[in-house]
Amino acid sequence: MSASTTEGTSAPTRSLSASQKYEIITQNLAEVLGGDAMKATLEERDLVAYWGTAPTGRPHLGYFVPLAKLADFITAGVEVKILLADVHAFLDNLKAPLELVQARAEYYRLLISSVFRSLHLSLDQVKFVVGSSYQYSAEYNLDKYKLTSITSEHDARKAGAEVVKQVSSPLLSGLLYPLLQALDEEYLGVDFQFGGVDQRKIFTYAELYLPKLGYKKRSHLMNSMVPGLSGGKMSSSDPNSKIDFLDTPAQVKTKIQKAHCAPGEVEGNGVLAFIRNVVIPIGKLMSGQGRASERAWADSDDVVFTIKGDPKHGGQARRFASADDLEEAYAANEIHPGDLKIAAVQAINALLKPIQDDFSGSEAFKTAEAKAYPPEVKATKPKKEKKFTPKPEHLKTPEEKARDAAAAAAAAAAAGGAEAETGKASGVESTGDLKQALDAVAN
Amino acid sequence: MSASTTEGTSAPTRSLSASQKYEIITQNLAEVLGGDAMKATLEERDLVAYWGTAPTGRPHLGYFVPLAKLADFITAGVEVKILLADVHAFLDNLKAPLELVQARAEYYRLLISSVFRSLHLSLDQVKFVVGSSYQYSAEYNLDKYKLTSITSEHDARKAGAEVVKQVSSPLLSGLLYPLLQALDEEYLGVDFQFGGVDQRKIFTYAELYLPKLGYKKRSHLMNSMVPGLSGGKMSSSDPNSKIDFLDTPAQVKTKIQKAHCAPGEVEGNGVLAFIRNVVIPIGKLMSGQGRASERAWADSDDVVFTIKGDPKHGGQARRFASADDLEEAYAANEIHPGDLKIAAVQAINALLKPIQDDFSGSEAFKTAEAKAYPPEVKATKPKKEKKFTPKPEHLKTPEEKARDAAAAAAAAAAAGGAEAETGKASGVESTGDLKQALDAVAN
Numbered sequence: 001m002s003a004s005t006t007e008g009t010s011a012p013t014r015s016l017s018a019s020q021k022y023e024i025i026t027q028n029l030a031e032v033l034g035g036d037a038m039k040a041t042l043e044e045r046d047l048v049a050y051w052g053t054a055p056t057g058r059p060h061l062g063y064f065v066p067l068a069k070l071a072d073f074i075t076a077g078v079e080v081k082i083l084l085a086d087v088h089a090f091l092d093n094l095k096a097p098l099e100l101v102q103a104r105a106e107y108y109r110l111l112i113s114s115v116f117r118s119l120h121l122s123l124d125q126v127k128f129v130v131g132s133s134y135q136y137s138a139e140y141n142l143d144k145y146k147l148t149s150i151t152s153e154h155d156a157r158k159a160g161a162e163v164v165k166q167v168s169s170p171l172l173s174g175l176l177y178p179l180l181q182a183l184d185e186e187y188l189g190v191d192f193q194f195g196g197v198d199q200r201k202i203f204t205y206a207e208l209y210l211p212k213l214g215y216k217k218r219s220h221l222m223n224s225m226v227p228g229l230s231g232g233k234m235s236s237s238d239p240n241s242k243i244d245f246l247d248t249p250a251q252v253k254t255k256i257q258k259a260h261c262a263p264g265e266v267e268g269n270g271v272l273a274f275i276r277n278v279v280i281p282i283g284k285l286m287s288g289q290g291r292a293s294e295r296a297w298a299d300s301d302d303v304v305f306t307i308k309g310d311p312k313h314g315g316q317a318r319r320f321a322s323a324d325d326l327e328e329a330y331a332a333n334e335i336h337p338g339d340l341k342i343a344a345v346q347a348i349n350a351l352l353k354p355i356q357d358d359f360s361g362s363e364a365f366k367t368a369e370a371k372a373y374p375p376e377v378k379a380t381k382p383k384k385e386k387k388f389t390p391k392p393e394h395l396k397t398p399e400e401k402a403r404d405a406a407a408a409a410a411a412a413a414a415a416g417g418a419e420a421e422t423g424k425a426s427g428v429e430s431t432g433d434l435k436q437a438l439d440a441v442a443n
Numbered sequence: 444m445s446a447s448t449t450e451g452t453s454a455p456t457r458s459l460s461a462s463q464k465y466e467i468i469t470q471n472l473a474e475v476l477g478g479d480a481m482k483a484t485l486e487e488r489d490l491v492a493y494w495g496t497a498p499t500g501r502p503h504l505g506y507f508v509p510l511a512k513l514a515d516f517i518t519a520g521v522e523v524k525i526l527l528a529d530v531h532a533f534l535d536n537l538k539a540p541l542e543l544v545q546a547r548a549e550y551y552r553l554l555i556s557s558v559f560r561s562l563h564l565s566l567d568q569v570k571f572v573v574g575s576s577y578q579y580s581a582e583y584n585l586d587k588y589k590l591t592s593i594t595s596e597h598d599a600r601k602a603g604a605e606v607v608k609q610v611s612s613p614l615l616s617g618l619l620y621p622l623l624q625a626l627d628e629e630y631l632g633v634d635f636q637f638g639g640v641d642q643r644k645i646f647t648y649a650e651l652y653l654p655k656l657g658y659k660k661r662s663h664l665m666n667s668m669v670p671g672l673s674g675g676k677m678s679s680s681d682p683n684s685k686i687d688f689l690d691t692p693a694q695v696k697t698k699i700q701k702a703h704c705a706p707g708e709v710e711g712n713g714v715l716a717f718i719r720n721v722v723i724p725i726g727k728l729m730s731g732q733g734r735a736s737e738r739a740w741a742d743s744d745d746v747v748f749t750i751k752g753d754p755k756h757g758g759q760a761r762r763f764a765s766a767d768d769l770e771e772a773y774a775a776n777e778i779h780p781g782d783l784k785i786a787a788v789q790a791i792n793a794l795l796k797p798i799q800d801d802f803s804g805s806e807a808f809k810t811a812e813a814k815a816y817p818p819e820v821k822a823t824k825p826k827k828e829k830k831f832t833p834k835p836e837h838l839k840t841p842e843e844k845a846r847d848a849a850a851a852a853a854a855a856a857a858a859g860g861a862e863a864e865t866g867k868a869s870g871v872e873s874t875g876d877l878k879q880a881l882d883a884v885a886n
Contacts (some may be wrong), residue, residue, distance in 0.1 A: 087588060090588075135578075136584050136585065137581075138575075138580075142530075143583050145616065145619075147615075148615035148618075149615075149616035170596050171592055172591035172592070172595070172596060172599055173592035175591075175596060291749065385810035
């Protein structure tokens with residue numbers, strides 16, 4: 001089973017040494033806690049990892065950021081457990097019936113599977129686990145009770161500080177959040193958990209408290225936070241801030257063209273961040289697979305990104321050997337934002353195409369999507385309801401906000417896909433939505 | 444099934460009208476919330492009630508206070524569900540293995556059954572429910588998650604204010620406490636919950652939040668708080684402050700003689716309070732059963748309590764028709780504390796005798812007691828351990844405190860029964876112990 005004993009087999013993974021695997025597993029990360037433990041285990045066997053996502057709103061292009069990193073894990077022989085955190089999702093959005101959340105978990109599963117297939121990664125190493133399959137068990141709940149009896153409100157609040165909305169009186173569900181996430185590591189039987197750096201305090205909580213229950217302390221790998229395509233946080237109230245996996249090439253083009261992308265500004269530039277964190281890593285992965293020619297965003301074997309300057313902006317083709325090179329050129333105003341956007345649109349559509357082909361060819365996939373996100377029934381309001389006072393924005397549930405945003409978007413523009421998103425999806429700034437969701441329930 | 448349709452049967456309960464039942468159910472209480480709902484239901488059928496106790500320390504004489512009130516419920520045809528809250532007990536005292544808590548639950552069950560038998564009450568209307576039998580279920584936990592997502596830390600803290608130790612950063616288990624207690628009403632399927640007035644905020648929390656989950660709002664009946672026999676709160680560190688159900692007549696006498704009982708002082712007088720809340724109600728119950736002559740504490744049919752004044756205190760026999768009369772006479776210094784104590788000792792021993800006979804005659808009862816409270820093994824410390832620094836008092840677990848208190852008591856005096864007690868037992872001030880227990884875990 002271990003890579004060292006099967007060296008020389010046809011699978012490329014198996015020919016990697018422990019240190020090579022460690023290198024791939026930890027590349028491009030913001031922080032690694034417990035790297036030595038991982039190295040020691042890698043000498044014995046391959047690792048098991050956990051990444052969690054709460055299946056609430058429609059998964060958007062931002063999900064490519066953690067998924068591109070999961071691709072590294074798979075390449076390095078890691079067994080990846082993807083927690084479809086339906087219990088959390090339900091909690092974040094009490095108005096959504098449990099069946100709807102479960103339908104969404106299925107859509108997430110099919111979509112993430114399709115993303116991995118599009119990257120020519122074997123799904124043998126990927127295991128989807130639905131949270132409710134174990135989070136209601138007696139053992140899990142006894143452990144949760146134990147954690148509550150040794151965790152002070154202060155420590156729970158501190159642990160969730162960057163994930164759960166900080167108000168003077170948080171909801172108890174927000175306080176429980178870090179405890180559940182710590183226990184998941186034990187119940188999923190993993191060596192490390194992966195998430196965004198916003199998860200850091202939850203991760204250190206888990207490192208401190210799991211051993212108090214007699215469980216192993218896990219390692220923690222963290223992505224840096226990546227801004228939304230339109231800069232800043234992706235917002236559920238701004239449908240143009242996120243691109244749906246099923247958006248058409250024309251929709252993608254429209255949204256990217258509207259995206260905030262100030263000339264020469266690298267910090268908070270969602271387009272550049274997406275290229276650095278998704279497009280370039282996937283390009284490298286493809287090169288490693290001998291599919292360099294399939295990279296629509298790089299027209300030469302030795303570059304990671306190409307910008308075909310538009311002559312009308314006075315540009316000409318620029319080829320970059322690294323993300324740093326690209327950002328340096330952009331900072332120096334050598335790249336016109338319009339040219340960058342055109343290149344980004346081309347890359348995004350190339351990434352989406354195989355997934356959309358998968359979707360079009362699969363009745364199961366289409367059915368799951370329809371069940372997970374049934375079209376809004378827009379009732380024609382009878383006259384007598386005219387007097388109805390709209391619910392104030394701060395009192396709306398995330399679903400209500402999403403519904404209203406969708407209705408507004410549908411009315412105002414042709415672009416679709418304006419769904420709310422909430423929940424656990426680490427390494428990409430969708431936490432703003434989780435905060436909004438918790439806040440909406442709190443207020 | 445309803446009392447009104449079976450009127451005239453031999454069982455005395457069945458001959459009571461709905462309003463008579465309501466009168467008995469609510470007599471001698473400090474407060475009733477939701478009385479109208481109970482009255483309405485009583486017109487249709489008999490009621491179902493819930494009283495909870497956490498099986499941790501040895502049940503002491505203070506338990507007679509709520510149990511004497513439960514006797515009223517049984518008399519009035521109420522089905523009484525006694526929650527043996529093992530999950531809570533375990534949480535309050537993580538150092539006690541779950542098997543020990545379960546053994547204690549069994550001892551509590553046998554002891555409470557014996558108390559009811561000693562009062563000639565049928566156990567047909569009493570149902571014991573062990574908390575873990577349903578508190579780990581998926582449904583219960585989903586509901587608990589729902590409650591956490593609509594309950595702020597502020598409201599949870601407020602609800603537990605008089606039951607859970609108030610510190611700047613409470614443990615999460617303390618915050619969850621009111622939520623669990625609210626859900627228990629639904630899961631036990633009761634019409635009302637009974638407890639001490641210290642439970643009031645938990646009860647009003649339940650009234651407000653159960654309907655938010657779509658569940659019925661329950662009625663709440665509250666006992667006033669009764670001080671310990673030695674005045675003030677019963678303390679686990681003072682073995683003389685509480686009398687064990689298995690204490691010998693001589694031990695009872697010794698403890699009562701040491702009890703604080705200031706001349707003329709009614710307020711905080713544990714001896715008087717016990718007579719008012721236990722001895723006199725049980726005497727009335729016996730009279731109603733046609734067993735007035737068996738009341739060792741009243742030598743005449745028309746009185747509730749008799750004090751045979753000791754001639755050496757210059758006293759003579761005084762007979763009282765009510766608790767008020769007794770307290771009035773005591774306040775006027777017409778009763779010598781020594782005479783009151785002698786009468787109390789006689790009453791307590793009379794109450795304990797049938798229970799102790801039950802215990803002596805039952806191998807199952809004796810085995811349960813031995814399993815629940817195994818004798819402390821006192822290891823002789825080897826010389827080299829002399830350097831061991833004792834754990835500071837505030838860091839000790841309740842069990843450690845109890846063990847040390849027991850060891851100290853055993854060394855210092857002959858009197859036994861020095862066990863810690865914690866947990867849920869309403870209507871008697873054992874909450875001090877729960878606070879200590881939570882505090883001990885917190886610090």
